[in-house]
């Protein structure tokens with residue numbers, strides 16, 4: 001019998017501190033940095049984001065989202081035999097946040113590792129877990145996207161600090177004789193490292209270079225729209241499906257204009273696109289599982305629906321996963 005992987009539960013967590021555009025604009029004004037709710041909404045569709053309290057880390061957000069996903073799947077931590085955390089803002093340089101999460105879940109023994117593909121991280125992690133499950137390397141995986149981007153934002157740079165937020169989303173992915181994940185598509189092109197990066201590193205006990213996010217917004221915008229379209233078409237072709245088979249498009253929540261352009265190119269109506277960037281901001285690797293969980297819990301996305309998840313981010317990395325929920 002063919003072995004597939006299938007999502008059996010979703011969860012998510014946003015830190016309680018909600019920062020509206022007006023709140024952020026007032027905070028930035030104290031540093032002489034000018035922005036406005038109107039500018040942010042018009043250019044990005046973002047109204048608010050959530051920021052963690054000091055001392056709250058990536059693994060803490062991941063733990064909350066994981067508990068919800070496990071409960072939704074009717075599983076306990078001891079049922080899990082693989083943990084992957086997609087993040088660019090880990091608790092420590094090492095060990096992996098996935099190991100810290102494993103310990104916080106009260107389990108030990110199963111493989112646990114982080115996956116770093118920035119905003120494409122969740123799509124990458126889901127693809128890797130699907131391959132491991134299909135090849136018999138795991139039966140019940142916990143896949144998490146978790147980020148504390150507020151820690152790497154330059155609050156003197158209005159072109160980037162208004163875009164991002166903190167949060168986590170998780171899914172339980174289990175072996176199944178029913179598909180599940182229908183096809184996956186992953187890509188990277190390292191020639192674009194410079195358009196979106198945090199160029200600093202730690203060396204000899206000091207931070208070398210700039211440890212805050214840098215972005216060429218227009219270059220990212222153009223690249224993102226093009227590669228998302230190609231990835232979507234490729235993953236549909238691989239699965240023998242067309243745009244008409246998509247019940248819901250759940251793209252990385254970077255910017256509502258990127259999502260509108262992607263949907264237009266793919267000829268998918270915006271009514272079929274899950275959009276949470278307005279309330280979450282861009283939460284990088286957490287954005288897709290956060291959007292997925294919000295859509296499941298609101299009852300819009302239902303079991304049996306065909307979902308197209310698409311991610312794009314620093315690296316440059318991009319990819320898509322087509323699945324039946």
Ligand code: ACO
Pocket residue numbers: 034035036039040043044119158159160162163196215216217218220221224252253254255257258282284312313314
């Ligand atoms: N508030 C007020 N004014 C601002 C702000 C701000 N927060 N940021 C920039 N401006 C000003 C600029 O200084 C510029 O002023 P000028 O004309 O006097 O020079 C003006 O607004 C226009 O700036 P642009 O950079 O041309 O604005 P643009 O329309 O390109 O929007 C944005 C910028 C939103 C970043 C856009 O390029 C974009 O959406 N890029 C995609 C990048 C993205 O979403 N990245 C997320 C991370 S990557 C990922 O997740 C894949």
